[in-house]
Amino acid sequence: AVQLVESGGGLVQPKESLKISCAASGFTFSNAAMYWVRQAPGKGLEWVARIRTKPNNYATYYADSVKGRFTISRDDSKSMVYLQMDNLKTEDTAMYYCTAGILRIPFAYWGQGTLVTVSS
Amino acid sequence: DIQMTQSPSFLSASVGDRVTINCKASQNINKYLNWYQQKLGEAPKLLIYNTNNLQTGIPSRFSGSGSGTDYTLTISSLQPEDVATYFCLQHSSRYTFGAGTKLELK
Numbered sequence: 001a002v003q004l005v006e007s008g009g010g011l012v013q014p015k016e017s018l019k020i021s022c023a024a025s026g027f028t029f030s031n032a033a034m035y036w037v038r039q040a041p042g043k044g045l046e047w048v049a050r051i052r053t054k055p056n057n058y059a060t061y062y063a064d065s066v067k068g069r070f071t072i073s074r075d076d077s078k079s080m081v082y083l084q085m086d087n088l089k090t091e092d093t094a095m096y097y098c099t100a101g102i103l104r105i106p107f108a109y110w111g112q113g114t115l116v117t118v119s120s
Numbered sequence: 121d122i123q124m125t126q127s128p129s130f131l132s133a134s135v136g137d138r139v140t141i142n143c144k145a146s147q148n149i150n151k152y153l154n155w156y157q158q159k160l161g162e163a164p165k166l167l168i169y170n171t172n173n174l175q176t177g178i179p180s181r182f183s184g185s186g187s188g189t190d191y192t193l194t195i196s197s198l199q200p201e202d203v204a205t206y207f208c209l210q211h212s213s214r215y216t217f218g219a220g221t222k223l224e225l226k
Contacts, residue, residue, distance in 0.1 A: 004163075035215075037217075044207070044217055044220060045207065045217035045220075046217070047214065047215035047216070047217070050215075054190075054215045055197075061214075063214075064126070065220045071126060086153045097163070097164070100159075105154075105166070105169045105170075106154070106209075106215070107166065107209060107211070107215075108166050108169070108175075110163040110164045110165070111163055112162070115162070120196070
């Protein structure tokens, strides 16, 4: 069965950095586009970042709200995807979900999420 | 950016009822519309992709329809296990989620 397990969330202060991770299993990771989605407390879902596969040169895309501060990356040898978050702001406080695009269906599978809290 | 307006925000229905949830896009999204179910404390689950394609393992009481800017998720006969929040996602141009519909039993 497909599994996505996020880790690395926690409490950080504004302007600090944090890197969250997602371990994938149950599918051919190297063939899947990977995404991060977040949900702030009491708010709706917001797409954060996307990374494509090796044949697509691992191209990356970002929401305007995080562009220049967040970096998505992947390690196909470990079936891992990461989100490096720099210069964090209080408005980045959210549950962060890792999702996989499989068989050309974006956001087909989701993890349980990891909570990031940015507060002084 | 494309905006998605989902309605209703809350829905109360009885077991066996036919339930419909709507999403309206701010521009034509060419049927690039997915529907998800999220139960309390669980990861979101894909129900329908590209407007009307049922994801593997999803009961046939769930169906999707629509075109252009208007899309609908239908549950033909509500079951107790369908209590959840439902949301849509457009993937025609970047990605935008609907605000969600919380479905409860009457």
